[in-house]
Amino acid sequence: MIRKFMLQRKISATALVLLVLTAVSSLAAGAQFIQLKIRGQVIHAEVAATPAARSRGFTGRTLLARDQAMLFVFPEPQPVTIWMVDTPQPLVVAFIDAAGRIFNIVEMQPMTDTRHASNGLAQYALEMEHGWFGAHQVHIGDRVDGLGAAGQAFE
Numbered sequence: 001m002i003r004k005f006m007l008q009r010k011i012s013a014t015a016l017v018l019l020v021l022t023a024v025s026s027l028a029a030g031a032q033f034i035q036l037k038i039r040g041q042v043i044h045a046e047v048a049a050t051p052a053a054r055s056r057g058f059t060g061r062t063l064l065a066r067d068q069a070m071l072f073v074f075p076e077p078q079p080v081t082i083w084m085v086d087t088p089q090p091l092v093v094a095f096i097d098a099a100g101r102i103f104n105i106v107e108m109q110p111m112t113d114t115r116h117a118s119n120g121l122a123q124y125a126l127e128m129e130h131g132w133f134g135a136h137q138v139h140i141g142d143r144v145d146g147l148g149a150a151g152q153a154f155e
Contacts, residue, residue, distance in 0.1 A: 034149040036071070036126070038102075041136050045071040045126065047150050058127060059086045070127040073150045077121035084112050090130035098123040100144045105133050124150070 032047040044067055048054045054072050058064070074080065077098050084091065090110050094102045095118035104119040107130060118125070124147060133139075 032150075034071070034146060036069070036144055036146040038138050038142055038144050039136065041067065041138070043067050043069045043126075043128070045069040045150075047071050047073060049073040049150065057082075057087070058089075058091065060088070062088050064089070064129050067132075068129075071147075071150055072125040072127070074123055074125075077123045079120075080118040080122040080125050082106075082108070082116045082125055082127070083114060084108050084110055087111065091127045092130055092133055094126045094128075094133060094138070094144075095119065095122040096124040096126060096144055096147070097121065100124075100147050102138070102140055102142050102144065104140060105138075107131070123147075 031053075032049075034045050034047055036043040036045050044065070046069070048057060048070055049072075054074075057072070058070050072080070072082075080095060082093050088110050090108060092105060092107045093116060094105045096102055097120065103122075106116045108114070108116055124144070126144065
């Protein structure tokens with residue numbers, strides 16, 4: 001019993017170290033973070049507003065913190081395609097219009113080159129841990145609050 005507890009403690013400590021290293025590497029890369037809300041749920045989103053940051057996304061990251069997201073910001077509403085090459089964990093993406101409304105949600109499998117396209121013109125794409133939107137009862141038509149803070153990335 002003590003060994004099992006110690007193993008769980010080691011695993012928890014390792015996960016915490018990996019999470020901190022991920023956050024530090026994002027900060028070192030000059031990442032911008034904002035807080036979003038959907039249906040009362042707080043989300044901590046890393047902003048990917050440049051072509052390089054959008055291309056990188058969650059590539060290579062093996063651990064996401066609870067309610068952590070990547071917010072892809074586009075300079076104008078446009079058709080958007082997301083893929084999961086070199087992304088080792090399953091994710092879900094919500095495509096969001098310029099008014100902040102979710103217009104489609106797509107679950108994505110890791111390490112694939114399958115293209116996941118928006119069903120319309122997206123100003124934003126929000127990637128979360130696989131199943132997050134369903135677990136939080138988030139649906140098409142729901143509004144994402146706090147997106148205005150992401151606009152600073154273009155200034």
